[in-house]
Amino acid sequence: MDWTLLLYKTIFLFIIFLITLVVAMYSTYGERKVAAFMQDRIGPNRAGIFGLLQPLADGVKMFMKEEIIPLTANKKLFILGPSIAMSTALLTGVVIPWGGMLNIGGREFSMQITDLNIGILYVFAMVSIGVYGIMIGGWASNNKYALLGAIRAASQMISYELAMGMSIVALVLTTGTLSLHEIVSQQHGMHWNVFYQPLGFLIFMTCAFAETNRAPFDLPECETELIGGYHTEYSSMKLGFYLFAEYINMFISSAVIVTLYFGGFNMPFIDQLGLSPNFVTLLGSLFFFLKIFAFIFLFMWIRWTLPRFRYDQLMNLGWKGLLPLAIFNIMATGVYYYFTELI
Amino acid sequence: MQSLTDRSKIASDKKMSFLEKIYLPAIAKGMAITLKHFFKKKATISYPEQKREFSEVYRGQHVLKRDDIGRERCTACGLCAVACPAEAITMIAAERKPGEENLYREEKYAAVYEINMLRCIFCGDCEEACPKEAIFLTDRIVASQYEREPFIYGKDILLEPLDIEKRIDISKRQTESVLKFKENKRFAHNK
Numbered sequence: 449m450d451w452t453l454l455l456y457k458t459i460f461l462f463i464i465f466l467i468t469l470v471v472a473m474y475s476t477y478g479e480r481k482v483a484a485f486m487q488d489r490i491g492p493n494r495a496g497i498f499g500l501l502q503p504l505a506d507g508v509k510m511f512m513k514e515e516i517i518p519l520t521a522n523k524k525l526f527i528l529g530p531s532i533a534m535s536t537a538l539l540t541g542v543v544i545p546w547g548g549m550l551n552i553g554g555r556e557f558s559m560q561i562t563d564l565n566i567g568i569l570y571v572f573a574m575v576s577i578g579v580y581g582i583m584i585g586g587w588a589s590n591n592k593y594a595l596l597g598a599i600r601a602a603s604q605m606i607s608y609e610l611a612m613g614m615s616i617v618a619l620v621l622t623t624g625t626l627s628l629h630e631i632v633s634q635q636h637g638m639h640w641n642v643f644y645q646p647l648g649f650l651i652f653m654t655c656a657f658a659e660t661n662r663a664p665f666d667l668p669e670c671e672t673e674l675i676g677g678y679h680t681e682y683s684s685m686k687l688g689f690y691l692f693a694e695y696i697n698m699f700i701s702s703a704v705i706v707t708l709y710f711g712g713f714n715m716p717f718i719d720q721l722g723l724s725p726n727f728v729t730l731l732g733s734l735f736f737f738l739k740i741f742a743f744i745f746l747f748m749w750i751r752w753t754l755p756r757f758r759y760d761q762l763m764n765l766g767w768k769g770l771l772p773l774a775i776f777n778i779m780a781t782g783v784y785y786y787f788t789e790l791i
Numbered sequence: 792m793q794s795l796t797d798r799s800k801i802a803s804d805k806k807m808s809f810l811e812k813i814y815l816p817a818i819a820k821g822m823a824i825t826l827k828h829f830f831k832k833k834a835t836i837s838y839p840e841q842k843r844e845f846s847e848v849y850r851g852q853h854v855l856k857r858d859d860i861g862r863e864r865c866t867a868c869g870l871c872a873v874a875c876p877a878e879a880i881t882m883i884a885a886e887r888k889p890g891e892e893n894l895y896r897e898e899k900y901a902a903v904y905e906i907n908m909l910r911c912i913f914c915g916d917c918e919e920a921c922p923k924e925a926i927f928l929t930d931r932i933v934a935s936q937y938e939r940e941p942f943i944y945g946k947d948i949l950l951e952p953l954d955i956e957k958r959i960d961i962s963k964r965q966t967e968s969v970l971k972f973k974e975n976k977r978f979a980h981n982k
Contacts, residue, residue, distance in 0.1 A: 486825045490835040650815075753825040754818065 456557050461542075464561060468541050472695040473503040475744055479695075482748040510688035518681050522588040529585025530682065530689035536578040537696040543567040544703050545629045547713045547733035551726050559713075559733060560629055567628035568616055571704055572609070575659055578697070579605045582661075585690065586678035597677025600667050600759065605659055607766040612655035614774030615648040618781045619708060632712030637719075642709040647777045649709045651770050656705060658766070660697040663751035667759060702743035703736075710739055847963045850913045850928040853906055854959040855950045858896055863950065864925035865904065866897035874920035879910035897923070904949060908933045908942040918964070924973075927961040 477492065477499070484491030492499035517526055547559030564570050579602050586598020622644050623631045635641055642649045658665040669677035676682075679690045706712060713732035723731070757765070810816050836843050845851075856864050867884035885902035887895045894900075917926050936942055951959045 482829075485829045485833075488828055488831055488834045490833050490837070493837075749822060749825065750818075753821045 452555070453557075456552070457561060460557075460559070461561050464541055464546060465538065468538060468696060468699060471699050471740075471744075472692055473507070475695040475698060476506065476691075477503045478744065479748050479751075482745065483752050486749075486752045507688070510685050513684040515684040515686070516681075518590065520590040521681060522590065525584050525588035526681075527686070529581055529588055529678075530686045530693070531581075532584065533578060533581030533693040534689045534696075536574050536581060537693040537700065540571055540574045540697075540700045541703070543570050543628055544700070544707055545632050545712055546736065548729040549725070550729050558629070559729065563627060563629045565625075565627045567631075568620070568626045568708075571628075572613065572616075576605075576609060578693075581690075581693070582678045585682065589678070589681035591681050593674045593676070594678050594680045597669060597674045597680070600674075601661060601678055604661075604665065604667060604762060604766075607763060608655040608658035608665075608770070611651055611766060611770035611774045612659065614771065614778060615645075615651040615655065616708075618648045618774070618777045619645055619652075621778065621781045621785060628707055628712075632707055632714065635711040636714050638711075638716050640709065640711040640714075645709065645777070645781070647773065648781075649705075651774050651777065652709070653705060654765075654770060656701040657747070657750065658762075660701050660747075661694060662698065662747055664754040664757050665762060666751075666756060667762060698744060698747050699740065702740045702747065705743055706736060706739040712736060845930045849930040850915050852908075852929055852931040852933045853911075853917070853944075853949055854927050854929050854961065855904065855946065856925050856927060856961065857951055857953065857958070860893070861953050861955075862892075862894060862896040863900055864896055864923045865901045866895075866899050866923055866925070867901035867904070868899075868922065870920040870922060871917035871926055874916040875911075876914060876916060877910045877912045879907045879912075880917060881905050881907075901946070904946050906944050906949065908944055909939060924965070927959075927964055929959055929961060930963075931959075 480502070481491040481499075492502040495501040495505045517523055542561045543564050545558075545560040545563070550557045550559055582601040582605075583598050586594040586596075586601070589595070619631075619641060620626060622641065623634055625631060625634075631641070657663075661667075661669065667677075669679065674680070679687055682690060713729075713736040715728075715732050715735040721728075858864050867882050869882065869884075872878075872880040872882060881903075882901045882905070883903040884899050887898050887900055913928060915928050918928055933942075951957070
């Protein structure tokens with residue numbers, strides 16, 4: 449047993465866990481601020497300077513709220529729902545390469561918790577399990593609004609997972625690997641995949657919006673028709689978990705988008721600066737997070753710009769728009785590589 | 792048909808062009824608009840620290856005026872209560888006893904004078920109806936309460952303090968033109 453490696457991984461895992469939670473926490477704050485600014489308001493500014501303690505106050509509020517489990521609800525499943533939503537959201541971060549190699553005391557440590565050779569598939573598996581969190585929660589509530597919301601969520605996520613998977617297939621064709629670390633390494637310099645797969649990127653991003661149940665695809669929780677959707681019956685921190693899982697998902701999917709299409713922790717022109725390798729790695733990680741934050745901002749920006757889709761429009765876009773487009777993208781990529789590789 | 796504004800658009804169900812169909816240009820346009828608002832000056836007034844500027848003739852909480860030597864001007868004629876469209880004003884009149892001349896200006900005065908602030912619509916009709924220049928609306932805001940009871944303001948709140956320094960200034964609402972208007976006997980309530 450390699451104890452140093454184990455220790456390093458444990459500490460690193462803990463750090464990533466913490467960062468994920470803190471980023472998700474402050475995403476809620478960021479969301480409110482962005483929303484306010486886009487509507488010519490100021491947003492939360494009472495708790496702490498610039499309202500920076502607002503997420504803490506919200507958390508305390510969530511914990512203090514009365515915990516209500518409806519009498520007619522299936523108690524076990526009712527508790528299982530948010531747990532699944534939360535844990536799958538957190539599990540995805542394991543395969544994301546947060547940085548390059550770190551040299552500690554003459555040993556190389558990877559800034560990735562585990563480099564699975566099927567990293568992308570793992571991400572997909574986790575995202576798919578995430579549907580269960582919503583589905584079980586909606587079912588266990590024994591409430592028709594919750595059930596409708598859950599059914600919508602499930603069908604929406606399954607529909608968009610298809611197009612998402614197809615857009616990834618085209619990406620895998622260009623990279624030739626499923627390992628996320630490998631994909632990032634290949635994008636070294638300015639060889640970001642977004643330049644090679646612009647269409648794939650667009651499809652992937654649209655699907656990411658749908659997968660995270662964010663506007664304009666936030667049908668599962670549309671307040672106007674379904675009250676709260678799948679979390680109508682939830683209260684206290686169980687509701688908090690659902691809401692929080694959404695923000696974690698947003699963070700993770702931003703990270704995945706950056707990893708797959710925007711060069712991950714690669715920073716342009718970093719090699720020319722002649723810095724020490726460790727510093728370069730840390731700078732790369734920082735740049736990675738900057739890119740993630742830019743995408744989180746994009747998520748919010750779009751949420752506060754676009755109105756929600758109607759359900760049939762959503763299904764139309766998924767099945768008749770994105771899926772054929774993704775398949776076309778695979779074909780085009782395949783044809784391109786078939787001819788260029790031959791010559 | 793002539794449109795009311797120059798921004799109106801005529802709706803049509805013509806087929807969407809390719810660019811419109813893929814939505815992306817429209818989305819970019821929308822996002823440009825929201826981004827523009829992101830950097831715009833904010834409309835918020837952070838209330839307790841900042842206060843919205845009121846109009847000079849703002850109609851807020853009422854005041855029952857005293858005259859120069861501190862006597863209550865109200866004579867409990869009831870014209871304000873009659874004029875009130877919300878029926879927010881009630882009063883009980885009493886007769887001035889000898890020796891109270893320094894308290895009340897007229898021989899009759901309001902022993903109880905109550906305005907229900909929840910009913911009041913702050914129209915200012917009471918002020919207009921008053922022949923004695925006794926009631927005025929001011930630029931003060933009626934404070935919020937947790938219960939309904941405290942919203943019925945009695946004389947203890949409405950009457951202005953005796954101290955000359957602490958009198959409520961109503962000169963903004965009682966301007967020259969208003970005084971002149973009140974002298975015009977053509978109008979019934981000025982008689």
